[in-house]
Amino acid sequence: MLPLLVRITNTQTGETEHSAFASSPVRIGRNQLNELVLNEPFVSQWHAVVRFDEHKVRYVDLGSTNGTTLAGRRLARHVQVEVDPQSDLRIGPLQLSFARAQVTPDMYAAPRTTIFSLNTAAAGEGSAVTNATMMFNPNDPATLEQHTMFLQPGQAPPPGMARPTARDQPPPSAVDMQQLFGIIEQTKPYYQQYRQAWTQVLGQLRAQLERVPGPHREAMVLVLCQQLPQLPKEPEFRQLLRTLDINPAALGEVDPAEWVARLGGQDSIPPGMQINTALAMERVGMLLESFSQAFVELRKGYEQFGEEMALQLVQDRNPLHDAQNAKDVLRYVLDWSVDGSERTRELTRAFADLALHQVALLSGVMEGIRSMLYGVSPQQLSGQRTAALAKAGGGGFLESIFNSRKAGLWKSYVDRHQSLVEEDRFSREVFGRNFARAYFMVTGGHLQGQDPSEGQYGQAPGAPQMPGYGQ
Template structure:
């Protein structure tokens, strides 16, 4: 399946970038959990959703405040679907979005691993190079602020100086070992004690082994662990542990935090799935290994499995939270459709049609047919229906969460517009309408 290329142009802000996606759907909005994060104030938190497969590309506005422009007009609630061979151009305020299906630049794939250390999503954003310039495109993660690219560039020189300094230290060590080969072990012991970080350098390990010296792994591991803990506390601005008990307390707090998060996440996910099963709508966009996990312990094991060296669990977690937010937007849309449907069905015209089908008899029926007391009789029937809706929870639930609710929810949260099982759609069929005496004939 061809990737989706999203061209983003904001001339007023001098922005012109492209993003490539291989997985559907793609979420667009101001919330950081989106796949395409647009920071402009007129962009809604969850603005739009793009779905694509072999045949079609589908753009869906998620009921955003300022909407999406297409061919000069505001896009409605219905999704905009075009064949995969066609280009689709829409606009969110001043931001122009071009959606095309094409092979992503090979540069995108080459830089995938190099920039994974900067944090990544399913997409990479890159500037289009000028034709006259050599192809030296700078890539950066969508999660990284554009200003940080200059900061990283400024660190290239110091990093090279750091590596040159290491090589100078290595050569000086070789010189000292050559001058006093008999005291090699004593010298190496002193170096390990004074500079424990060198035990992680492959060149130092090889030099030590050449002198039959075994680098103590414990010392290197301890130094690495201490450095990692120090870096962690500095990044997250928490007190640095100064004793073993402090380290135990830190990891105990991390364990509690992780367990609380995973338990809450699993229960939240279960509630979302149960809602979908009850309302016959699909609340989870894609099936992943994470979506199939049913316990907090299994989720912890999956998220902390560092041996795979894969970012997939983290990406699945971010997408799961994005699904939850889309679920909330779809829920509101479904409730609005259910309420709108209920108002239509308890309106004067609907009550009159239902009353007419019942053909009330007696004096009330005669007067109704003559049009003499129509409004009074219909008002009485509306009061009866209104009372029943207030007092009968089952009937009200059927009216609000019927087929129109499912259709409204599916318009945003599900690919299928029709619910998968029959639901009650007419509250007038579930409530008695009293119109005086009905004829028994």
């Protein structure tokens, strides 16, 4: 299947960008979980979704605040429209064009691999239209808020996750101070010699490396660290590298304190606190377990909803959808025998589905309620009653209000309203087939079986039709 090529043109500046997508759907919006991120204030978090197959490209506005226009006319929400390369589709000043075409590898939208990379500098400010590359930026409050999950100070970890550490162990009840002073006196001369020697080593390294041209320094340091493998672990050596404009992470060794500071921000470590590898990994492990268990619970609720509503929510299953606990999730995403970036992308896509489910749920509920209200509208009731009066030789609705038959009209309304407010009927009306149609306009998919609410009031005559994608 040919990929989808999206051309984005800013009609105010004339700038044009292209992004290609190999698989459907392509979600569009300001949220970083979208496949195509449009980082503009007039674009909604979840603005639209594009689905494509061998034959057609379909666009659905997800009830966005500012909407989407096609040839100057605003699209109805949750109604899919077919588009072609000539379609004038716009979100504010951004013009979108969709075509099926052969593309070069560099035209594909950058995959969302990870929110944090030790060996890649944080992404700078991009253009108005950016691909969904989720790079961690410690200076960006949005990414910091969205992609960090830390226990609050004093907050206990979930049951079964707390493990004792050396730092948590109580101090011994008594210390032999005489023995301690003896150890210090015997060790102090050697320690002073070590510090003096290490200061000389750093001085020599600085003097030699400063003579090396800038572009060649990093390569020389890499070879140096291969010969002296303990060197990269020395904090003062790492500080020296920074003064020489060399990224210590390029050496393949990461200082735990630096790693935690980059992940949680410089203020996440109290002044003077020492962070060792074991302590850092323990905290991250606790967070991963908590995160994974939360993911499992969210996914279970998502699938339970699908079962109760007879909706097939998951189209392509993978082990993440079958995970029963946090261990199952971690075993899958931390499998070192496979490409970790692809597993991370699968996890990101799973969260995107969960987020879009919330949008679809609200859209479906609103459409179901609209259908119910249409069934009890004055137009519906007057039309039904007028037809009955015409057969009996009577007048229209207003005439009937002021004659002896008004009691019959009121009884008709009461009976109709009573049937709708009954628990079963109300549920079928709100969460009936119109709900499912609107839901799948957002997520894509199909109904399982026949919806029981498609009876007398299932689809009101003249009500807007909501064709489901794939039906």
